[in-house]
Amino acid sequence: MNIHKNGHISTRHAYLNPLKLIEALLQQEKNWLNAIPRLRAIILLALTQGLASLNLAALGTVAPALESSMHIGNIGYGLLSTASILTGAAAALPVGILGDRQRRVPLLIKLSILWAIAMLLSGISPSYYWFLLTQMLAGAAGVSVGPVIASLSGDLFPPSWRGRAFGLIVGGELLGAGIGMILAGTVNTLSNWRTVFFVLAIMAILLAYLLWKGMREPQRNNMEKLALELTQKNPTRQTHAQVTTNRRYLLEDIRKKSIQPVSKRILQEDPTQWHWFRAAKTILSIPSNVVLISASSAGYFYFTGLLAFGILYLTQRFHINTMAASSLFVGAGLGGIGGVIASGWIADWLLRKGLITARVWVTGIAFLLTIPFFLLALNTNNQVLEFIWLFWGAAALGATNPTLDAARLDIMHSRLWGRAEGIRISLRYILEAAAPFAFGWVSTHFSESYCQLQHCGNGYGLRITFGLFTILLLVATILMLSAVFTYPRDVATALFSHNR
Template sequence: MIPSSSTARQDAWLLWPLAAIHFYHLLDLLMLQPLAPQLMSQLALSSGQFASLVTAYALCAALGGLIAALFIDRVERKRLLLCLFALFSLMTLLCGLASDYGVLLLARGVSGLAGGMLSAMVQTLIGDLIPPERRGRATGLMMSMFSLASILGVPLALWLSELGGWRLPFVLLATLALPCALVAAWRLPRRPPMPQAELRHPLAMWGRILAPRRHRAALLFVCCGVFSGACVMPFLAIYLTQALQVSSGLLSWVYLLGGAATLLASRWVGGWSDRVGKPQAFLRLAGLSLLPITLITQLPPLPWYGLLLATTLFFLLVPCRSVPAVALVTSSVDPALRGGFLAMNASCQQLATAAGAAVAGQLVQVSEQGVSGYGYAGLLGGLATLAAMVLCLRIPPLPRTEPRTA
């Protein structure tokens, strides 16, 4: 934990290198979705095969998180973060160089393996470096990277793909890895392993992490929330372009405006959740998000302004509800087990993503006649949101063990 005399300005010097790595990670993840029509056309992929690309990443990321949970609290954090980021960026490059579906599937799988550990490391360092009463704001900054990736990265990826094909965005993204790594190496402090009793067997760490009831409730809460979004997000670009005949230019505006709305709101939501309490903030936002989840999956053909209003509302509420959710989960963990828990939490998120994408891949059918079944995916996403709202109230608070700051 950083000293209690630290200020929000000092927090920012620590957060921005993590934000840069998180932005890179999200951009790699988000680019795949709007590039889906090109990928399916040029590589002759079925909707099930495209879903497999999402699922492979998610399953391998889940495996990576479970592996990381065994040792993440026993190693120096900064060095591990930089090594994982190097592997992840190499796989981004391989995605751009992939010659066929098999190579692309392999690259996405290894990306997931590294990305699952990388995501856990970013969340762990936030917990290590930022005091509890400013963790909501810090989480809001991290979540705003999703919006920034949507605003800058996704439209740019679509534009680049029109110029040089779907490979070009991945290759250019890989070139940004070096400056991100240099900034992180310069600004982030070294974090020694957490002091804790030695366990006779590494797998005993899983049992130790799962022993507290609040840990189990938090993991199930995360699964339901992530599953909800994963039922809807992977096939959004396909539904808009093939069912509603949305042009690539208008699709860029969908992600641009949606990302801008989330970017403007997420930092405010982080501070607001610190004031009103993380559970109450999540419940209010999750309840409001049921409307766009249901609406976006059953849209009839609309004029451009109606479409942009509906999609912007979706991107505003669904990502923003994750801000208090992540802060709540991070603050519910025993500090001595934070790294291992958040690695396992990252695995649960990816398993929920894989499950949501796999189920949606079975429900959503893409053919020459159009797209069918997307409304059922939205209905399932809404039910998962309701389950997350119930579980939110069942996460017991963590006894105060971390010092408050001024």
């Protein structure tokens, strides 16, 4: 760095100091956390978001004990997760309607209590079929919180904040999976698999109490205010300081770049009381929404397979017990939490720089990076290297989630958020429900007897299965990058629809 005589600093020959960069990022994040609205709401929504993943992760951790106790194989165990997810997919549709028409915080409390009851009944299950039914109830409650959380988040956070906010909320889903694995592994080792579900029931009751005491219902008029500003012919003048402090990045980018809405898709009335089929037709007529749903489904299909069989794979692969495998898997999963937080921050930063398609680009690149990381992890015999590659693979896969969630709200009328998320979750989980069964079925067709190499080792079937299904991540990458061409006009259309 050169300092001239007049005191000015020239950075032409300056080198980037990584430590300075990290320090700047941490300071920026600290300033944001100090200024963030409704931090308590983010924490509570993050905890609630983790219910479905908490259950799936607990199932994955106690898989060996369940298979032994109930005399089932990989296919029977996979059916448990599949049935739970399918029930949740069906329940998300009516819950999405309620999320658009009723107070959402009481709805979240009821769903949390229902999930607690399902966990309690799972713990006392006398047979496999009883346990299957209780898992279906758990899926109905845990999965269907998604539409309610999406609707609440859209009203709590403006577009320029949503990437970071969703980063923390979606982090709750991964954190729930991590807590579930550690807790279930520890309790299962000290006691048995039934006690695991009793403990989860107690945690859900505590969450319902915290929602009741600490969560307030927001108003549903934030997007109407944005739309009013966008359509004003003579917007109110602001001072430079006001512009710097209060700038609405997504709104001003649309106005500055003269992005035109799709006139035939601008809504002419409030869709709150629309019949479900009319709402569904409108929701699925948005090109970017169809692309985002498809990409999300592909990513979550792979994620569900990892949750369902990751622990079992590690125990077979490295001959370690369930508790050790849980710790290893959760340690790698911490990369996912870092990924969701980092991607939301990066996408919002790019949005502030004027890149209106920032969320689409960040998601597409994250999907692309996931593929080599997981393939490298699956093809090493070194436990340390496998952990490192799994860590970065989890970070890349986790990075796709908050930007996808924020992008979906950007392109949808706010009074359709609940139903849109319900439809997305249903379509996603109908496909995703097949993941545990598909992973289990494919793994049984690749036993060690098929491999003639000495380094195959245990866990060969699951290793081949995880590798084959990375093709879905490539499909998600291609879909996301295609959304670059439709996303800006869909955002403008959603904003203009609020001012009718």
